[in-house]
Amino acid sequence: MDPALLRERELFKKRALSTPAVEKRQAASDSGSHKKKKPKGDKEGSSGSKHSAESSNGSFNIKTSSGYKFGCLAKIVNYMKTRHQNGDTHFLTLEEILDETKLLDISMKQKQWLMTEALVNNPKIDVRDGTYGFKPKYNLKDKKALLRLLDKHDQLGLGGVLLDDVEEGLPNSAKAIKALGDQIIFVTRPDKKKILFYNDKHCQFAVDEEFQKLWRSVPVDSIDDEKIEEYLKKQGISSMQETGPKKVLPVQKRKKQGGQRKRHFKTHNNHLAGVLEDYSDGVPVKK
Structure with a gap:
């Protein structure tokens, strides 16, 4: 091939x-x-x-954060306050609260936190046998209860009651306050908050003009506010300054002492310390 x-x-x-x-x-x-x-x-x-x-x-990141957890707590407290102001004062279970606030999608861990820590330790929530209700500062049922509260404060010298506290604890408070009429006196504080006082009509009497002149003629310039407050406390009367807005004094910054350094001066003629004489008082007379 x-x-x-x-x-x-x-x-x-x-x-x-x-x-x-x-x-x-x-x-x-x-x-x-x-x-x-x-x-x-x-x-x-x-x-x-x-x-x-x-x-x-955004549901995964938000619902696992602490901000969402405390937001749910704030929503529950505000809801319980609103329903109390509307007259719904009966207690609810946690499931009923979550159902009415539309918070049914929270986790079991957050429910456990609400039951064992958040709602139990909240000062505005009252717990009874596993049910929850709103706890105002003054639990008032009607206008008569409000009038008794103001009368008691007046007799004990405790001053007035904040309108915010009354609205928080009295269902349909605006209607009750309007019905009381001139039995209540309103005073507005410098921070625009209103205070309710009992208008004791038994103390309304005519005072003679001559007595008024004598009263106004008494000088009180030598008595300062501290002495007046001290006298009121001895009589068992608290002044309204305690319930008024507190003034925050500005914090005075201290000057740093570390920046100041001691100045050192040089000394001369150290080797003549025992030889030189001081003639500042004049020349000494030789004996």
């Missing part, structure tokens, strides 16, 4: 054996890599979409 044909035959065999094997390996490797990468990409895409959905929705 011709040697040239033999060489061509051998080259053809080598080409035929080598080419399909290389193509199959590349295809297998490519397909395998695609199969491996595709699920990974799908997982990443699904997790990424899930994360983006949660971040766009």
Whole structure:
């Protein structure tokens, strides 16, 4: 056989054996890599979409934060206060509160926190046998209860009662206050808050003009506010300064003493300390 044909035959065999094997390996490797990468990409895409959905929705991050937790507590307290002011003073279970405030999607951990810590330790929430109600400063049922409270404060010298506290504890307070009429006196403080006083009509009497002149003629310039307040306390009467707004004095900043350094002066002629004499009082007379 011709040697040239033999060489061509051998080259053809080598080409035929080598080419399909290389193509199959590349295809297998490519397909395998695609199969491996595709699920990974799908997982990443699904997790990424899930994360983006949660971040766009904002429910995951917000509901696990402490701000959302205390926001739920504030919503519950405000709701309990509003329903108390409207006359709904009966107690509710936690499930009923969450249902009426539309907070049914909170976690069990947050429910446990509300039952064991938040609502139990809140000064505005009263707990009775697993049920919860609003606890105002003055629990008033009607206008008669308000009038008795103001009368008691007047007799004990406790002053008036804040309108905010009355509105907080008296259902339909505006209607009750309007019905009492001139039996109540309103006084507005410098911070615009109103105080209610009992208008004791038994103390309303006519005073002779001559007595009024004598009363106004008594000088009180020498008596300062501290002496007046001290006298009132001895008589069992508290002044209205205690319930008024407190002035916050500005804090005086102390000067830093670390920046001040002592100055040191150089002394000269130390070697003549025992030789020099002091002539500041004059020249001494030689004996």
